[in-house]
Amino acid sequence: MAGLQYVLKRLALMVPTFVLVMIIIFLLVRLLPGDPAIAIAGDKASDADLAAIREKLGLNDPLLVQFWLFFTNTLQGDLGRSIMMRTSVSSVILERLPTTGFLALFAVSLSLLIAGPLAFVAALNRGKWPDTVIRTVFQVGLSMPVFYIGLILLTFLAAQLRWFPVGGSGDGFFGQLYYLFLPSMTVALYTSAIIMRNLRASIIEVLDAEYVQFARAKGLPNRLILGRHVLRNALISTITLLGLSIGNLMSGTLVTETVFAVPGLGRLMLEAIFARDYPLIQGLTLTFAILVSIVFLLTDLFQSLLDPRMRLT
Amino acid sequence: MTRSTLMAAALAATTALVTPVAAQERGGTMNFARYDGSRLIDPIYADRNPDIWMVGSLFDTLLRSSDDGKSIVGGLAESFEVSEDGKTVTLMLQSGLKFADGSALEADDVLFSLDRARNGDLGPWSGMLGSVSDVTADGNTITVSLSQPDPTILSMLATFNTAIVNKDVFEAAEGATDQEKSAAIFAAGGAGVGSGAFYMCGFEQGASMDFCANEHHWEMGADGKPLPYLDKVHFEIIPDDATRILKLQAGEVDAVEFVPFSRVAELDADPAINMNLYPSTRIIYSPINTRETRADGSANPLNDVRVRQAINYATNKDALIGLVLQGAGQPMTAPLMSSSTRLASKLDLYSYDMDKAMALVKEAGIEPGTKVTLTTLAGSADDSTIFAALQQMWAPLGIELVVEQVDGPTRSAKNRSGEFDIHTYGWVDDVNDPSQVTGWLGYSPIRSAVGTGWESDKFNALFEASGKEMDQAARAQQYADMQTIYTDAAPLLFMYETPFAVAVSTAVDGYVQTPLGANIFSRATVSK
Numbered sequence: 001m002a003g004l005q006y007v008l009k010r011l012a013l014m015v016p017t018f019v020l021v022m023i024i025i026f027l028l029v030r031l032l033p034g035d036p037a038i039a040i041a042g043d044k045a046s047d048a049d050l051a052a053i054r055e056k057l058g059l060n061d062p063l064l065v066q067f068w069l070f071f072t073n074t075l076q077g078d079l080g081r082s083i084m085m086r087t088s089v090s091s092v093i094l095e096r097l098p099t100t101g102f103l104a105l106f107a108v109s110l111s112l113l114i115a116g117p118l119a120f121v122a123a124l125n126r127g128k129w130p131d132t133v134i135r136t137v138f139q140v141g142l143s144m145p146v147f148y149i150g151l152i153l154l155t156f157l158a159a160q161l162r163w164f165p166v167g168g169s170g171d172g173f174f175g176q177l178y179y180l181f182l183p184s185m186t187v188a189l190y191t192s193a194i195i196m197r198n199l200r201a202s203i204i205e206v207l208d209a210e211y212v213q214f215a216r217a218k219g220l221p222n223r224l225i226l227g228r229h230v231l232r233n234a235l236i237s238t239i240t241l242l243g244l245s246i247g248n249l250m251s252g253t254l255v256t257e258t259v260f261a262v263p264g265l266g267r268l269m270l271e272a273i274f275a276r277d278y279p280l281i282q283g284l285t286l287t288f289a290i291l292v293s294i295v296f297l298l299t300d301l302f303q304s305l306l307d308p309r310m311r312l313t
Numbered sequence: 314m315t316r317s318t319l320m321a322a323a324l325a326a327t328t329a330l331v332t333p334v335a336a337q338e339r340g341g342t343m344n345f346a347r348y349d350g351s352r353l354i355d356p357i358y359a360d361r362n363p364d365i366w367m368v369g370s371l372f373d374t375l376l377r378s379s380d381d382g383k384s385i386v387g388g389l390a391e392s393f394e395v396s397e398d399g400k401t402v403t404l405m406l407q408s409g410l411k412f413a414d415g416s417a418l419e420a421d422d423v424l425f426s427l428d429r430a431r432n433g434d435l436g437p438w439s440g441m442l443g444s445v446s447d448v449t450a451d452g453n454t455i456t457v458s459l460s461q462p463d464p465t466i467l468s469m470l471a472t473f474n475t476a477i478v479n480k481d482v483f484e485a486a487e488g489a490t491d492q493e494k495s496a497a498i499f500a501a502g503g504a505g506v507g508s509g510a511f512y513m514c515g516f517e518q519g520a521s522m523d524f525c526a527n528e529h530h531w532e533m534g535a536d537g538k539p540l541p542y543l544d545k546v547h548f549e550i551i552p553d554d555a556t557r558i559l560k561l562q563a564g565e566v567d568a569v570e571f572v573p574f575s576r577v578a579e580l581d582a583d584p585a586i587n588m589n590l591y592p593s594t595r596i597i598y599s600p601i602n603t604r605e606t607r608a609d610g611s612a613n614p615l616n617d618v619r620v621r622q623a624i625n626y627a628t629n630k631d632a633l634i635g636l637v638l639q640g641a642g643q644p645m646t647a648p649l650m651s652s653s654t655r656l657a658s659k660l661d662l663y664s665y666d667m668d669k670a671m672a673l674v675k676e677a678g679i680e681p682g683t684k685v686t687l688t689t690l691a692g693s694a695d696d697s698t699i700f701a702a703l704q705q706m707w708a709p710l711g712i713e714l715v716v717e718q719v720d721g722p723t724r725s726a727k728n729r730s731g732e733f734d735i736h737t738y739g740w741v742d743d744v745n746d747p748s749q750v751t752g753w754l755g756y757s758p759i760r761s762a763v764g765t766g767w768e769s770d771k772f773n774a775l776f777e778a779s780g781k782e783m784d785q786a787a788r789a790q791q792y793a794d795m796q797t798i799y800t801d802a803a804p805l806l807f808m809y810e811t812p813f814a815v816a817v818s819t820a821v822d823g824y825v826q827t828p829l830g831a832n833i834f835s836r837a838t839v840s841k
Contacts, residue, residue, distance in 0.1 A: 032722075032723075033719070033722070033723040033726055033727075034720065034721075034722025034723045034725065034726050035722065035725070035726050036722075038722060038725045038726065038729070039722050040360075041360060041437055042360045042361060042437075043725050043728070044360075044437075044753065044760075045360075045437055046759075046760075047729075047760075049437055084352060085352065085518055085519075086352065086353060086496050087496075087500070087518070092518065095518070151555055154555075154556065154559050155559065158559065158563055159559040159562050159563045162563055162564075165563075165565060166556060166559045166560045166563050166565055167549070167551055167556050167559075167560060167565075168549065169520075258552055258553055259553050259555075259556055260556065261549065261550070261551040261552070261553065261556050261557075261560075263517065263519055263520035263550070267519070267552070268519065271519065274720060274721060274722070275722075276722050
């Protein structure tokens, strides 16, 4: 019951967050230099044509009127019509959301699969050569820009060895798994480097804790100590970091989806910005804000499951 | 007045020039990687190159530009004739024409399409048919009446916005307005709306698009069967240059457009790839703000024609072409257009001459350290190279060039408001006639001569007169005079012409990109 109340309270707190996001993004896109009417009609359009387009889009209305329209329409689930796509913003976002969602989940799964075991190996071999090798390799991964990692993977694994397709998103679960492996791996290599460093440090800290020493003194099997006491406690801070990484990952899709020609929300956001597609930029930003808020809520819930001391209040 | 009648033989002769004699391999899919996707392929609403360049694949025009872009030949109309007073064009439709769904293409469809094209309340291109007062039909004979002689009318009837759409399909489409009907037809795809070599049979906004063969197309291939040879063209939208090229190298696509010039030599050396550099009407230039003062009220050194001429002389175009295009281009020789455009002059357009440049700035009294801002596109490697080169080239003149990096929409806004000194820009003709580019670059009532603020009454008068001049020699002289005036005034930094760089697999044959940019797939084949 307390858990449900906590979730409802958190959901209620999201409302002012979203209102704030709406105000900020509404003002920011209008502060950008450049005219959406030119983006629609092109450089060659006459001033009269541009004026007509601005009037039609309501861009000549006072800002307050424009914002009120955006706000009330959004509350009714209407994010407006995309200027460049000539269709409803909601339908465009819903069309692209599954691809970006799949990419994000795949990337997070790969990050955990890579970072988890290696963090254990590094922590249990603290100061020895496996620890040094793992940390050095991840340090290199961390210092390289995401787009560069992507191009290296594309060149060798796709263009030369032809193990994976160069771009696209694929159809069906297995098609997406195949097509989105390289972009997910690109993101995962970066994210796993951060998670691995954090998890390794946490494991080392927990291994030195008195309750672990006590468990060892009691003669508990090593597997039980690592699984029940070490991993569970070490994961608490890592879960927080993972939540934050997923937030970063959302912005990282702008680059990854462009390099890998994945038709997802990140690439759409980039196109919308260049086209000064105000309704689409607003809709996408709100979508990203909702997704990140949900991830943060889930992060807190997971933490409370792992650590009973963190009461859901 | 010269009476011109060009029959289907002219079309057949032109077609024969580009059609291989041997029987063609039919069938298969050509996979084509594009830099940007189409958003609405409708003749009258297409306003971006990724839309305009695809119109011809789905829709036919009454007339066509020849493959070299220099003349007009028949299309849906098998013959055409301009009256002696230049005020009537009579066209004879081919018989038995069909849309891609097999329904008949008739004179009613032509009237509907041309009325739509010249409706000022609809698309942005209606002004191109401003001289048309009426369009009527008698059987297969179409008569276009003009309010005044118009030397561009044949070119306009060969331009994408006058392509023929199916009246019945349009009228039956969902939507209250023409725009809504157009969007609904495009979203639904299908074979009913056009008579081009293909119809759209698949579309995912911003991701992919499919064109399927129109089995009812009127144009015949070398084997005597209807074009196209291909069953299908599949387009993938891949904005990143490196990824697009990797797709080709991995064999996942058969062709990629807009190959960066820095990669041309590498792809040319690949035995599995044909690196094509198609002649184009594309010019790269930089408008110069010629106003007396800048937008902030400060004195504008570029208001002095001698300074504008000096920076043109001090710009080593060959060096720029080497740096930016890796040699795959040529300096502009016609000041208002590409040299491949009709009526282009061949002039010595400010060949590199530092002595002249130095003399001109001295005469103009330019102080050392005079600051000039070059506005470039953020993220454009070409623009960065241009800036670095110009900064070095102009330093001896006493000009300190500084850079301002912006994105495309911001640059466009600055061009319109005059808030710039010089900025990079480019152009590709949409029409097979020099009037469009000349109006854009030099005729001040249209967008202040590409935002430069330059104005010449003599130039404007010549341009207006050329819009009614039916005598070809007299019109050519008017264009020659306009180009001379423009050269002397130098409201642009005249830079270079570039080809369209398209890399295709050696399995592909017959694909062409025209000088106007249109992608022609109707004679393309892919070896199986």
